[in-house]
Amino acid sequence: MTAVLDRPAPAPDTNTPRRAPLRIGPVLWALPPLIIVLVAAVYPLIRVCLESIKLRDGGLGLDTWTSVLGSQAFRSALWRTVAIAVTSTIGCLILGTFLAIVLAFVPFPGSTLVGRVIDTILSLPSFLITLAFTFLYGTAGAVNALISSITGAQTPLLNFLYTPAGVIAAEITFFTPFVIRPLLAAFSLLPRAQLDAAASLGASPLRILRSVIMPEAWPALMAGGSLVLLLTLNEFGIVLFTGAKGVMTLPVLIYTRGIVTFDLPGAAVIAAVQVVLSLALYITYRAIFARVTAGKTQEG
């Protein structure tokens, strides 16, 4: 046997490194689910792209693309979708930050219950909010009736339901929990001792908020914000229930084109645009998310 040295030997082995033997088994096991999803999800999306370049006479071309992209309906729907999504996201971020800070740093009995309730809302259908708004904030709704009975005015004060503002309000209600969740997770990693130390050094709550809490929150905010942006861009139920009179977004346009007027190629074009847009946003979200978690593990 080789002699054992008592001083560290100079640079390592002269042995050839062994390569791990190739194992086919694990690859075969992982393939079937992948194939099923490729057939069930990826193939239909490819068919959508193919459909979008079909022409009425049966050939292939970009005519549908040019006509749809040039149409006023598409342009205004695209603008409307992005505007609503951005505004809703900003609203969710502001509201979500406030709620998360209170839940995490101002303890009160039942805070876990409230957190649980907010979590459950995520599992409910989004159109429920719009339906509720009809009763609450509609022109014939409860709030207007209350205000009228107090002020005696004849015309309803709140008339925003069938406008983008109504959609934005509903989306903020529904998607704020998606911001609260990662924020609470980030806040739970913040050691309480830091806040106590800052307070003992004379910092006011606002200063602590600004210099101790928010720096921890930025990555989670970015991750949550990009997720909400993605989800609001693709939101369908809320807009559908609002009605196409005042608000037309891309997903609803796909629906009306595809099912109501049965213009499949046109719908396919819009769908393709939206898929590209949301995929780009999703990749951005994952990149930010990866950076956030990598940063955390480096500090740990």
Next chain:
Amino acid sequence: MLLWSKRSRAIVLAVFTLVVLIVFIAPLATVVLAGFAGSWNGPLPSGLGFGRFGEALSGDNLASLSVSLQTAFIAGGLALILGTWAAIASREAPDWLRRITDAVFHLPIAVPSVAIGLGLLIAFNNRPLLLGGTRWIVILAHFVLVLAFAFSAVSAAMDRLNPAFRQAAESLGASPARVLTRVTLPLLLPALGAAAGLAVALSMGELGATVMVYPATWKTLPVTIFGLTDRGQAFQAAASTTVLLLVTLLALVLLGRIRGRAALR
């Protein structure tokens, strides 16, 4: 720990409570109340009664509820099985395969549900795979959408699983199949239950893809509710929505209870 004086805490909590009430509780409560209401002209509803709920649990509405439940459990069950299979198998596979699987399985989250619906409509409306016009295209749509969440949840649970259990089992001579069935899956059971609950809940509320592909014979409850609002029957829609909520919550609670002996109390 942030606010030290009673006064500041009281103010902040008051604002918090107000916000939560207005933003979250009010809509929920309104829908439930509207389901009980005969009419609602003033600030408060009037003519309260169970009539609409009776309507919501009979005829077309009941049939839709049953359709939704069947779709949710079949699609959710299939999604859970395939998602678990993929999550466990991709862990053993080489890195490149794992990354592809991860990307592909998360795809349905990234794209709008109507696009998935449109795609299924176009892809499966002809031979050889003619699913359009049957219940299976709806189930397939829900399956695709819910799969991503099931895969994500099970993957996260696998990440949290202590590798020491698997090592101990292998050192005792267990074959990979035995490790899977006797050790890994029982330890994953609580997470699987939660994932199943989430899958069922998401399926029950799904509208975007369903509305693109559903045949007249297989209307889910959200589709029916949309029809009601479209026709101006908002109160009936509220009652049916409340039923939908209750059934969804029930499924969540029941499935979340599946913990097995592996869960720590």
Next chain:
Amino acid sequence: MTDLKANTPATATLGASAQPTAGGTPAITFDNVGVAYGRGKKVTHALVDFSLQVAPGETVALLGPSGSGKSTALNALAGFVRPTSGTVLLAGRDVTDLPPAKRGIGVVLQSYALFPHMRVEENVAFGLKSHRVPRGEIGPRVTEALDMVGMSSFGKRLPRELSGGQQQRVAIARALAIRPGVLLLDEPLAALDAQLRQSMLAELQLLKEALPDTAMMYVTHDQAEALALADRIVVMNNARLMDVDTAENLWKRPPTSFTAAFLGGANLIPCTVSSVIGNSALVGLAGQNLSADAPQTAGVEWEAGSAALLCIRPHALQIGAVTESGAIPATVNASVWRGATTRVVLSVDGLPDRLIDVDTPGHTSLQVGSQVGLRFPEPAGVLVRIPQ
């Protein structure tokens, strides 16, 4: 191979002590095993050129600080990690590419890893079922394993109902039930509190006696565990094997300064070798001539005039009045009572830049700054080579 000098009967050369003293096929053989992670510039070597043989029935401790590679060596043996170079043999059979399930080793992990959804007897029976032991035999063997660790009455309990020490015993029983030829234990006492550690140490010693044919390998960072349990100790540092020998030899004649300091704590005082006679030497330090053991390491003799380190254990030094004959004057830097001993830190005239640790029995109250006399025993200590 290295020679055995005729007049150094007590010193085994390192080459020879890498092999077990018993004859026959070794139970465990590491042959130049290396484990590396990453590629190109970012390679981390977790284990480098590790070679060791363990005889059947022998107990070996892998001792070292964290990052020394000891856990990696254990994982390579168990099959949880694949070596990037070298081979691992069990009873002469090459198992390097064999999955853990086929190696027939018993492993007790640091976290015990008892299956929380199975009762104690189901946990213990798991290995037997995996090895397809006939159903009728499983019950008696489970009982036998639980008896060996004194947990017979706990069969129906769930792991979460057991204390840490009880869980560990069940983990040991589970590993022993399959009657392995080799038993591996990863930091078995690390998770226990001081009192429990003592009783568990005694139990592990009894276990060792009850299993004379099973080779055991412990991984530990605690030298007290290693000294108590092992026939031979393998000292590791920086992913390499530093020294391997019996506990006695490593303690009395540490081959390297690392082992001298790690195993038992030592003062390593620079000195100059005045003359060498056989296994003894005269060394000069602090203006005094002291005699010291000068064992030959790797067959190389000590040269007169060369520099070396004198290794002397804190409890071997004595503190007295500064006026005593033969005492070296020193000033007290610190004095910390530790219960059974007092650790006194001295700065010695004539030994600048070096503080000497002395352990005196009982509670010694010495004022910081007071002058005392330091006395070396006869021989003063053992010579250790200065690391390159």
